[in-house]
Amino acid sequence: MSPTLRLSSARFLLRHPWQAGLSILGIALGVAVVVAVALASDSARRAFHLSTEAVTGRATHQVLGGPQGLPDVLYRHLRVDLAIRSIAPVVDSYARTGPASGRTFRLVGLDPFAEGPFRPYTGDVVGGDPRVLLSTPGGVLMLAASARELGLRPGDGFALWVRGRAHRLVLAGVLQPADAVSRRALDDLVLADISTAQEVVGAPGRLTRIDVLAPEGGAGEALLARIRAALPREARLEATGASAGATEQMTRAFDLNLRALSLLALVFGMFLIYNSVTFSVVQRRPLIGTLRAIGVTRAEIFRLILGESAAIGAVGTGLG
Numbered sequence: 001m002s003p004t005l006r007l008s009s010a011r012f013l014l015r016h017p018w019q020a021g022l023s024i025l026g027i028a029l030g031v032a033v034v035v036a037v038a039l040a041s042d043s044a045r046r047a048f049h050l051s052t053e054a055v056t057g058r059a060t061h062q063v064l065g066g067p068q069g070l071p072d073v074l075y076r077h078l079r080v081d082l083a084i085r086s087i088a089p090v091v092d093s094y095a096r097t098g099p100a101s102g103r104t105f106r107l108v109g110l111d112p113f114a115e116g117p118f119r120p121y122t123g124d125v126v127g128g129d130p131r132v133l134l135s136t137p138g139g140v141l142m143l144a145a146s147a148r149e150l151g152l153r154p155g156d157g158f159a160l161w162v163r164g165r166a167h168r169l170v171l172a173g174v175l176q177p178a179d180a181v182s183r184r185a186l187d188d189l190v191l192a193d194i195s196t197a198q199e200v201v202g203a204p205g206r207l208t209r210i211d212v213l214a215p216e217g218g219a220g221e222a223l224l225a226r227i228r229a230a231l232p233r234e235a236r237l238e239a240t241g242a243s244a245g246a247t248e249q250m251t252r253a254f255d256l257n258l259r260a261l262s263l264l265a266l267v268f269g270m271f272l273i274y275n276s277v278t279f280s281v282v283q284r285r286p287l288i289g290t291l292r293a294i295g296v297t298r299a300e301i302f303r304l305i306l307g308e309s310a311a312i313g314a315v316g317t318g319l320g
Contacts, residue, residue: 033262092208106188132172138157152171273312
């Protein structure tokens with residue numbers, strides 16, 4: 001392309017800044033929406049995985065019940081009567097720091113004596129160990145950063161709303177894992193003793209699930225077979241990835257809808273630049289005619305318009 005053609009293109013764009021600006025803005029907005037949705041989706045997916053890992057820990061399987069959960073006598077039967085040690089009871093529910101607003105936490109009730117193999121971060125209590133939950137009535141543990149955000153120190157009492165009811169709890173200690181990933185995973189987690197969680201949730205004598213840590217190979221299959229044989233009719237044994245997989249499928253479907261909407265915004269930006277370029281060509285029909293009369297070929301005109309479009313698209317994409 002000759003310098004004369006490039007100069008004519010640059011002069012036209014400088015004479016019509018609003019037209020070029022509108023095209024750049026359309027592309028920039030479309031690209032920005034696509035990038036923002038991608039970042040939000042990846043962040044949400046990572047937060048989901050971290051939250052699931054923090055709650056399920058290293059458990060390979062879970063014993064689940066119906067809407068009312070499981071009777072805690074089932075856990076006693078499995079651990080005492082059948083001598084199955086690689087299990088841990090869990091009470092799981094959501095809570096808020098206010099009746100209608102405030103920060104949302106996930107309240108997890110556990111047995112401090114059985115949690116070591118499942119959730120090693122429970123041993124990262126500053127100045128103590130998770131058994132402090134047993135000696136503190138209404139005691140809970142939370143991440144040190146979360147406690148600072150709420151203005152709490154060990155020994156302070158605070159209210160936590162669960163299922164529409166306020167409960168007075170005491171911060172028995174704070175967790176300070178050395179791993180940064182674990183700290184992010186525990187950001188919205190509140191740990192309590194099983195009995196405290198059952199009282200707060202309003203489900204005395206009930207468990208949400210029983211975590212199982214089964215070894216690989218034949219020993220693990222034999223252990224799972226023993227557990228299945230001892231379960232009542234309303235209970236079932238599932239791999240930890242089964243429930244997480246169902247939730248991840250819903251997350252993936254939501255992510256697909258968001259990406260479709262973001263691509264629609266990008267198509268809108270492409271529509272703007274297409275109409276802007278078309279209008280610029282119509283505006284320059286006399287100039288293009290003059291250029292053709294002095295010997296400029298159709299291919300050179302085509303490359304000129306294509307170069308303008310590519311430049312506008314590159315600037316818009318960079319800004320987006």
